[in-house]
Amino acid sequence: xxxxxxxxxxxxxxxxxxxLFAGTCGWCHSDGGRxxxxxxxxxxxxxxxxxxxxRIRNGKEGAMPAFGQMFSDADIDAIIKYIRTLKPDxx
Ligand code: HEC
Numbered sequence: 713x714x715x716x717x718x719x720x721x722x723x724x725x726x727x728x729x730x731x732l733f734a735g736t737c738g739w740c741h742s743d744g745g746r747x748x749x750x751x752x753x754x755x756x757x758x759x760x761x762x763x764x765x766x767r768i769r770n771g772k773e774g775a776m777p778a779f780g781q782m783f784s785d786a787d788i789d790a791i792i793k794y795i796r797t798l799k800p801d802x803x
Contacts, residue, residue, distance in 0.1 A: 727787055729794040740776065745798055751776060755798035764792050 733744060742749030757764070768788050771778035783791070 727790055729790050732787075733791065733794060736779070736782075743801060745795060746801055754795045755800070757795060761792050764795065 730744070733741075737751075738744060740749050740751035741754050745754035747753055747755075759767075765788055767776065768783065768791060769778060769780035779788075
């Protein structure tokens with residue numbers, strides 16, 4: 713019964729990053745960011761935290777909306793952590 717998926721504990725978290733990502737980012741970054749969609753694959757990215765933070769805050773003209781108004785720094789930290797811990801979907 714190997715169904716444990718290592719679901720992240722909600723450490724006092726108001727933010728469910730999985731859900732947030734699926735709802736807000738997932739229609740461009742497919743399968744939770746595991747595969748490319750309208751946007752590139754994010755899993756195993758070689759970008760720095762700073763790059764990712766910047767991209768989420770400022771978006772990219774004509775490609776990705778800016779989310780700087782929507783997310784706090786802590787939210788973005790959580791998203792970066794989410795991206796860093798993405799694993800291939802097995803099954
Ligand atoms: C409308 C589609 C769209 C949405 C929604 C979107 N993105 Fe993107 N994203 C893109 C595109 C397109 C790029 C590539 C931009 C470029 O050319 O550098 C990108 C690039 C990125 C990158 C940089 C990847 C790299 O290696 O260059 C990150 C990180 C990222 N997005 C995270 C997010 C997160 C987190 C969200 C949700 C909060 C999100 N994106 C929502 C379309 C989208």
